[in-house]
Every structure is written in structure tokens, then in C-alpha cells.
Amino acid sequence: MATSNLLIYLDGKLVPESEAKVSVFDHGLLYGDGCFEGIRIYNGRVFRLTEHLVRLYESARSICLTIPISIEEMEKATVETVAANNLRDGYIRLVITRGVGSLGLNPYQCPKAGIIIIASGITLYAKEKYETGLNLITCATRRPTPAALSPQVKSLNYLNNIMAKIECIQAGCEEGIMLNEQGYVAECTGDNIFIIKKGQVYTPTIASGALDGITRQAVIEVMREMGLTVHEVTMTRHEIYTADECFLTGTAAEVIPAVQYDRRPIGDGKPGKLTLEIIQKFKALANSTGTPVPYSA
Template identity: 45%
Template sequence: MNGHLRPEQEAVIPVMDHGLLYGDGVFEGMRFYHRRPFRLAAHLQRLADSCSAIRLTLPYTRERLAEAVDEIIGAFPEENGYLRLMVTRGTGPMGLDPASCTRPNAILIATRLEMVHPELRQEGIRLVIAATRRLPADGLDPRIKSLNYLNHILARMEATQAGADEAVLLNSQGRVAEGSAENLFIVRDGLLATPRPVDGALKGITRGIVLELAAGLNIPAREAPLTPYDLYTADE
């Protein structure tokens, strides 16, 4: 935290940090395998872009952040894991105006995270289309990885209450945006399709890799406006 490696119990932020008070901040979530971060440069670029988009100063250079990533991975007891890198607006008086906030806080967490149980990767998961909608792109650009994930949390709660494993979020026009914590792809007649960022999809790092791999394998792939009809009629 802020350049110092600390155990979880000692890594604390002030209660007046605007990241806690208002969700004012951004984050990146990334995997590491065999103690090597996956696509670190791309994640750091997106973090910098998210900071710029909300006019938040990134308190460390990308080189220093990369060093911190190596340091925390080296201290983690397992070869594989998950990293959460967050930048908050910092401490300031109560009120929405961040002008008086002090230096932003940078927090890096290493932990375990299993998004989907291994058995479900083989069997498939149960989805519901949530009543909770994705925030509109003209309200908050989906390319910003904001700390405020409340609508995604509400959608996941809907899935749990319905006995499903995951929720699909639509945008305000009824087009498919994304899952509560992942991008979506469908296959129909040999075409691989994924929702467009303009429809609320995050430009996910793994999403981009899938599109790159498809191009390299000559698999037709594109971003497309998708509706629930497309999900119901997809081949996979």
C-alpha cells in the first residue's frame, strides 16, 4: 500500500478517503501464473487511461507499479493468483468536490480468486438476464474501471436469488452489455461475436486476446449489437 508491503491487517486507509466515501477511484484486476503477471503492460495502460478519464493523478510511474507487482507476487505463498490494483482519490473533507483531496492512495492486493468452479467450466453455468441494467455509456464511459460496481453487485444478487451462477446485464436500450464480472461471447453459424463498448461492454484485456486469437486462426469475429434473442439462438 502506497509503496510499502504490509500484511492485510495493517493495510488500512483513512475513513475520509473519497474512494470509500463515494467510490471515487479506479482499479485493475489481473491474474498471475507461475509468478508472472498476465498482460501487465496492457493493464497498467488501462489503469492510466481510467485515471486520466476521471482526472485522477496516478501517484506512481508505471515502472514503479510494475516493481510493486513483482514484489507482492514474490511474497505471495502460491505460484498463481489474482491481483487487484486500486487508485483512490485520497483523503478529503466530506462533500463531492475532490479538489481538496490529498495525494491519491494506491493499493495492491494479492489473493486467491476462483470466479467459476472447475466443474462448471466443463458442465456450463446457469445464466439469468438481470433486471438491473448496465450504466449507460453516456452516463459513465464503460472503458473506465470505476470502483463503483453496485449495479453489477445487484445483478449478481439477482442471479443468486434465482438459483443461477451468473447474471447478464443489458443496457438501457435492451442490448446485451456484459456479465456481472466478465465479457460475453456467442457463436452463431461460425461467427464469434461480442457486445460493443458503446453498448456497455468493458474493453476487457482477455476479450481483446480472444479477438486477436480468432483473427490469427481465421475465425470470423466481430463486435456487434446483441440482444437477448441472440443469446437464446446462439450455437454456443
């Protein structure tokens, strides 16, 4: 679909992309003040929509941001935006900005939050990387301490992740691992990380500074149904260096293998057998569940 044909939900109305504009005085633009969710559409259904919206409203509550419509109204607006663009498979970016206010940090000078819903497509990694696997590095940029801002708040200020992503690109890698202030593994620049060793699965604890990803939770459910034991642990780089398999999860990334870390092969340097099985099981789940989209006949 050509992006010029997109219809964007903007503050209660569906408008053409060319007319979807926000004020230069919106605090989302001026200060990165707001929150968002990325959500997938599979086979005409919105995957884990309720979970995403609950997290969105929790993020907003955490930063004292009042979303001007109910969660039920937001669900209706989201699926209607997908239907209006006739998307059967794709990606939704749901953005809540603090809204228009005066210059200065005071959020209480913004009388009403802004709502933007974009339903389009996304390609985070090249298709062949899902078959050959990603190369990872350790990013020098650290995750902010949870005492500064909880990693469970998906805020509009992603500069920390962007700086880490720049490191990855400049190093010729697709993705990188971010450490917390103690030097333990937190997450990647936009994904959660899992390793497999001796048939056991390990992932960093949420307390390590990782987002409790919706896809992360879905994949944990899939693995437990497969009979795999999943451990949430304090993880060091050594555990990844010596893992048998490694994969990343995220809404945009879905599930993707990682085969090299800091120029060390992970396992035999190829996507692992269990990882490939997990990917197939996740695809089956994603394509068979979710909130139906009310397409017009």
C-alpha cells in the first residue's frame, strides 16, 4: 500500500496522511512527552490488543497523562483505523502526546492529550535475517536506571535506544545488547533477548531494566506449552557468549534468531533447532488469535 493513501486516526477523526498534522506546540514534539504502543495485525486480527492497550493506559497513568477516551473507545478506534486502511497484516503505531501547550516543561499547561493511530507496515530486519540470524554487539550506551524512568513506560523519548542503535549500525551489525548501570544484560535496542542452554531457556528479569514485552510474554507461553522451562535471571554477557542458541522478541521484530555476539559465534553460529521451532509455534499463535477487524463487505 502506498503511504500516500493511508488514513490516519487523529484526535477522533480519520484523515488522509497529508492532512495528519500536529502543532509545533505539542509537548510530544517539544519534549518527547507522551507514550506509545506498537501492535501487530495478523490475518485480519489485532494481536494481543487488550494487553497492549492496558500497558498504554498504565504508561500514561505512570506519567500523569490523562488519555481523553476510554480503553473501550480506544479499542474501537484502533480496529476501525485498520479496517479503513484494509490491512490484513501490518503494524499499528498508537501514540498519545501530552498535547498542545505553551513553551516550558509544565505539562499542566496542556489541556488535552493528542491521539494518533497509524496502521501501516513495518520491516525491522531484512527477511533473510530470519533464516540466517542477526549479529549482535554490546552497546556502550547503557539503559537508564529504573530510578530515573521505569522501563515499563513506553515513552516517546527513545533517544537512549536510538544512540545504541547508531552504535550497532556503525559497527555493521543489525542489533545490540544494552546493559544496565550494574553491567548486567537488560535488553536490546528494541527487543527482548532469550538464550537457550542445555534445553533450558533464560531471559533477563524485568528488574534488570527490560521492558516486559507483550511478544516476550506470548513467546514464554508458547515455550511453556512446548514443555520448555523458562528462567528469568540476572544475566551477564558470559551467559550469551556460551549459549547454545539465542533469539530476540518484539512486536516489530516478532521472533528472530541471533547467531553472533561480539564476534563470537553463538552455538554453531546458525539459528538453533529449538529457536526455529519456537518461531513456527509463535507464527501459528499470532495468525490464529487476536481481536477481529470489522472490515466492510
